[in-house]
Amino acid sequence: MTALFNRVPCVIAAIATTAFSAFAQDAERKPSLAQVPNFVEEAAAAGLDHTYDGPWEYFVGGGVAIFDCNGDRRPDLFAAGGKGRASLFQNNGATGGALSFEKRETGLSERQDSKVLGAYPLxxxxxxxxxxxxxxxxxxxxxxxxxxxxxxxxxxxxxxDGGREWTTAFSAIWEQDAQFPSLAFGNYVDRSAPGAPWGACHDNYLFRPQGGNSLDYSNAERLSPGYCSLSILFTDWNRSGEHALRVSNDRHYYRGGEEQLWAVPPGRPARLYRRSDGWRHLKIWGMGIASIDLNVDGYPEFALTSMGDTKLQMLDDEADETVPVYRDIAFDKGLTAHRPYTGADLRPSTGWHSEFQDVNNDTLWDLFIAKGNVEAMPDFAAYDPDNLLLGQWDGKFAEVGDHAGIALDRRGRGAGLADFNMDGLLDLVVINRSAPVSLFRNVGAGTSETPRPLGNWLSVEVRQRGKPNRMAVGAKVSVKIGNKTIVRDVQVGAGHASGQAGFLHFGLGVSERAQVRIRWPDGDWSHGYRVFANTHVLIDRGAENAGLWLPE
Known part of the structure; x- marks a missing residue:
């Protein structure tokens, strides 16, 4: 049990190399010029009564799946319980009103829904x-x-074969011409290995469906070596149309390990990118991946949470675009989030779930990071509130977590941003360790009694009816407003033990119309769909016009 408390000497040594510049950065915290949304905590009032807890195996994990489980298009919740049972909550809130959830029975036995660390919908x-x-x-x-x-x-x-490992990460993708998805599971410490937990990491596994029209996952491909992964993501990092598997690993336990990128060519075994391929050595306490194309050049950036500073990796524009050579731009963007931004605790932060969304609907991507001490590590911040970093018009980010109302004294783990009351403002759920779940309603520029909208918005759901991969996982949604284009991918994976499915949210600012195009998973582009702002849009592959969904 004491294993996770012994990180301190190596953590401090690693942080020391960036400490001076990082501390200088927050000597004068820059205010946000972007409008700050107001979040109101409503978990208890909404009926969301749940706690993630357990011994040291549950210091990590604590995820939540956000998806529609009853066909009404509203996002419901499946929350990991750790040593206790997982919980499913059906969304019963009124459109534009206070948040409301009802606990539902899942049909699973106690053995099946206990010992859960996370979940992903697909x-x-x-x-x-x-x-x-x-x-x-x-x-x-x-x-x-x-x-x-x-x-x-x-x-x-x-x-x-679900195995017997300690599983902490997941991602899925439909490979070229595949009827069904390939599933990747990321595993953590091998507790049964000699000398565990030090140098004792499980391998990860890739399950590819066997041929034919019936689904068969009987063949597992071992991805070795494994380095105690806590987040993984299939990503088309080089615009090749072929997804690779990005793996973020916890350096505390591995020996000779690093962050990883696996090539996953269709019909062939996965292959690890090495120095000869351009992959650079990076060792962090990798806990969560968030991916977005910030500059709309077709190549995604990756925010990697860790103990200490967050990394933001961008393909090096001086290197060949066909090789995975990345540089860290977190400091330049004001995105290191290396220690608490409020309160008197100046010790390093511990980051977990990370997610890019637009919480104030101004067309700029924002970054949420769930924060919290592993358990009671004395050289890391005890009061370590979650981050809400708003995108600024100069391309940088500004911290507003305290002003937005989310700076609670809890140990966050998994999380998700979604529009639970369908009012065009993204709300926030955070799974906390040994504390009740947090549920924040976004009331925009107003209060819980009188919410006020921020910018205009658009919600888009893409579908491939009658085809494999109905959810269009791997598609890219492009939204054009005036001379600006915003893009995001349909993906399953990343974050910290937490995933979601359903509408993709875009802030439109002052724009009242937008043009939406879809690059489908096979690379074909749709024609442009002209849509109005402040609507929920349904786009079926091959349809002449976009559909419209009106929440009741």
Whole structure:
């Protein structure tokens, strides 16, 4: 149990190299010129009563899946419970009103929904009903959605061996011409290995569906070496149309390890990128990945949370675009988030879930980071509030977590931003360790009694009806407003043990119209769809016009 408390000497040594410049950066905290949204905590009032807890195996994890489990298009929640049971909450809130959730029975046994560290939603069997990949201490579960927020284990039916590992990360992608998704599971410490936990990391696994029209996950490909991963993501990092697997690892336990990138060529074994491929050595306490194309050049940037400073990696524009040579631009962007931004605690921060969204609808991407001490590590901040870094018009970011109302004294882990009351403002749920879940309603420029909108917005859902990959995972959604284009990918993975599916949210600022184009997973582009602001848009592949969904 004491293993996770012994990080201090090596952590301090690593942080020392960046401490001077990082501390200088926050000597004078710059105010945000972007409008700060107001968040109001409503978990108790909303009926969201849940706690993630347990012994040292549950110091990590604590994820939440955000998805529609009953077909009403509103985002529901599946929250990991650690040593206790996971909980499913159905969204019953009124449009534009206070948040409201009702706890639902899932149809799972106590053995099946206990020891859960995280979960990711996807439709792995293409039946139009959302399923779940559930990460556990022990056997992982593929849960088939039955509708009406009910599930059943599909492990045996799919030939899926959930293993006995300590699983902390997940991602999925439909490979070229595949009927069903390939699933990657990232694993943490091998507790049974001699000398554990030091130098004892499980390998990760890639499950590719076997050929034919029936789903079969009986063949597992070992991704070795594993270096105690806490976040993974399939990403088309070089615009090749072929997704690679990015892996963020916890340096505290591995020996000779680093961050990883695996090439995953269709029909061939995965291959690790090495120095000869341009991959640069990077060792961090990798806990969460967030990906977005900040400068709309087609190449995604990656925010990597850690203990101490967050990294923001961009492809080096002086290197060949076909090789994965990255440089860190976090300091230049004001995005290091290396220590608490409020309060008297100046010790280093501990970052977990990270996610790019537009929380104030000004067309600029913002970054949320869940923060919290691992347990009671004396050389790391005890009061370590979550970050909300607003994008600024000069391309940098400014911290506003305290002004926005999210700077609680809790130890955050997994999280997600979603529009729970369908009012065009992204709300926030945070799973905390050994404390109740936090649920923040975004009331814009107003209060809980009188919410006021910020900028205009657009919610987009893309679908491939009658085809494999109905959710269009791997698609790119491009929204053009005036001379500006905003893009984001449909993906399954990243974050910290937390994923979501459903509408993609875009802030439009003062624009009242937008043009939407989709690059479908096979590389084909749609024509442009002209849509109005402040709407929920449904785009089916091949459809002449975009559909419209009006929440009741």
């Amino acid at each position: 439709d792995f069997d293409n039946d139009g009903i959302m399923d779940l990949a559930v990460l556990r201490l022990g056997e992982n579960m593929l849960l088939k959605g039955l509708g009406e927020c009910r599930f059943e284990s599909a492990n045996r039916a799919l030939g899926f």
